[in-house]
Amino acid sequence: MNDPHLKTGRVVRTDAKVCHVEIDGEVLLCAPRGKLFEVRGPQRNPIAVGDLVRVDMAGDPRGIEEVLPRRNRLGRMSSMHDPREQVLAANIDRLYMVSSLARPGFSSNRADRVLAACQWYQVPAALILNKIDLDKNGDAPAIRATYERLGLEVLETCATTGVGVEALRERLRGRVSVFYGGSGVGKSSLLNALQPGLGLKIGKISKYWDQGKHTTSHSQLHALDFGGWVIDTPGVRTFRLHNARAAELRGMFVDFARFAGACRFPNCSHDHEPECGVFAAVERGQIAPSRLASYLEMLDELRKAPTAETDAPPDEAPNDES
Ligand SMILES: Nc1nc2c(ncn2[C@@H]2O[C@H](COP(=O)(O)OP(=O)(O)OP(=O)(O)O)[C@@H](O)[C@H]2O)c(=O)[nH]1
Ligand SMILES: [Mg+2]
Ligand SMILES: [Zn+2]
Known part of the structure; x- marks a missing residue:
């Protein structure tokens, strides 16, 4: 059926009751229709940033009628108390695991968890080693060698001086990318360096804990002047796989x-x-x-994980219901 009131848009941000959807270059507030929440499935959020949705432009408010099938997604277990899947982003060309070499120091544990999930969800990934200016111990080559063995591209950057930013820009052009990683590693700073007009809020590093202060509070997809989109995300606290054996x-x-x-x-x-x-x-x-x-x-x-209702691997799990 070809309803003239229906348009396709890309979800830029999701709030509790509304989604921000880019339609024909404009970001509009849209309300997901109740039917999208009716089926209580294994996913906590039926709509995620990066989703392509069909919007009824005649409604007031404009309503999201349908989530189009996803090419892929990245998810994790919502929390220890809620074993459902939380979809972090959808339709991803490449996920950049952003980490810093110091302040905060490189977390192999966090990188390994997220990169394992990318493998599980078949999301292409790369590793960014940011704050290369602070690598006084010269840790970068060993970390690079470890992750190149996984077949990953490893990029070294400095958001404050612009080292590696042009190389990153080339890779982002025309694609949908995700910046993911711990708080304070410089995800938002890198985006500001890539596109100065963006003016994203950046945080200080806690002197006592040597970590970020969770400055970015929600995921948001940003359109790049040079073509393409990047999803900036809040710093990861804990990352647990959802439903893997x-x-x-x-x-x-x-x-x-x-x-x-x-x-x-x-x-x-x-x-x-x-x-x-x-x-x-x-x-x-x-x-x-x-x-x-x-x-x-x-x-x-x-081995200890609570098992959710279904055991389906990601490509068989329903992905457009709550
Ligand atoms: N020395 C140095 N500092 C950097 C670099 N990139 C970012 N910073 C600093 O690191 C701090 C945190 O940067 P953010 O961009 O807010 O980090 P984030 O990853 O977005 O953090 P959350 O939003 O909390 O997840 C800021 O004080 C930045 O100025 C870098 O390459 N070198
Ligand atoms: Mg940030
Ligand atoms: Zn063995």
Whole structure:
């Protein structure tokens, strides 16, 4: 059916009761129709930033009638008290895991969790090492080597002096990208450097804790003058996988794969088993110990995790109902 009142738009921001939707270059407030919330499924939010939606322009307020099928999405477990999936963003060309080398220092645990999820959801990812100006210990080359082994592109940037910003701009052009990472690593600062007119609020680093103060409070998709969109997100506190089984975690650590063939047991969980090829690779320095530590922590979590109603992997799970 071709209703002349229906237009397609891109969700820029979601609030409790309204969504900000870009339609023909203009951002309009739209109200999701109740039917989108009626089916209580495994997802907490039926509409996420980046979603393409059909909007009834004749309604007052304008109503979101339908969420178009997603190409992909990134989700996580909402919280320990709510095992439903929280969809963080949809229709992503590339997710940039943004981290800083100092103030706050690089968190391999956080990077590994998010990058495993990108593998699980089949979201292409890259790693940004920001605050390269503060890398007094020269940690960047070792971190780069660890993550290039996953087949990831690693970019070094400095939002304050502009190092690496042009290289980033080239990669963002014409695409939908997500900046994701801990608080204070410089996600919003990088966006301001990419497009000075944006004027995003940036935060101070707490002197006592050496971490950010959660300055960005909601996810928002920003249109870039040079073409494309970037979703700026609030700093990640904890990131837990939604609904993955412990046995599936192995496949999310792609750098382990070439060593797993040497494990004595074909279904080795690289945990306690004897003659483990992954463990041996760590001892030989071919896998960073921090990668195995992240894996084991996540494995332990998944073994204890509350299971939600469905066990469907992401590409089979319904993605447009609450
Ligand atoms: N030295 C240095 N400082 C930077 C760099 N990038 C950002 N900063 C500083 O880091 C602080 C935090 O930057 P933000 O852009 O607010 O960080 P964020 O990742 O958006 O943080 P949240 O919104 O809290 O998630 C600010 O004081 C920035 O000036 C950099 O490359 N080098
Ligand atoms: Mg921010
Ligand atoms: Zn093993």
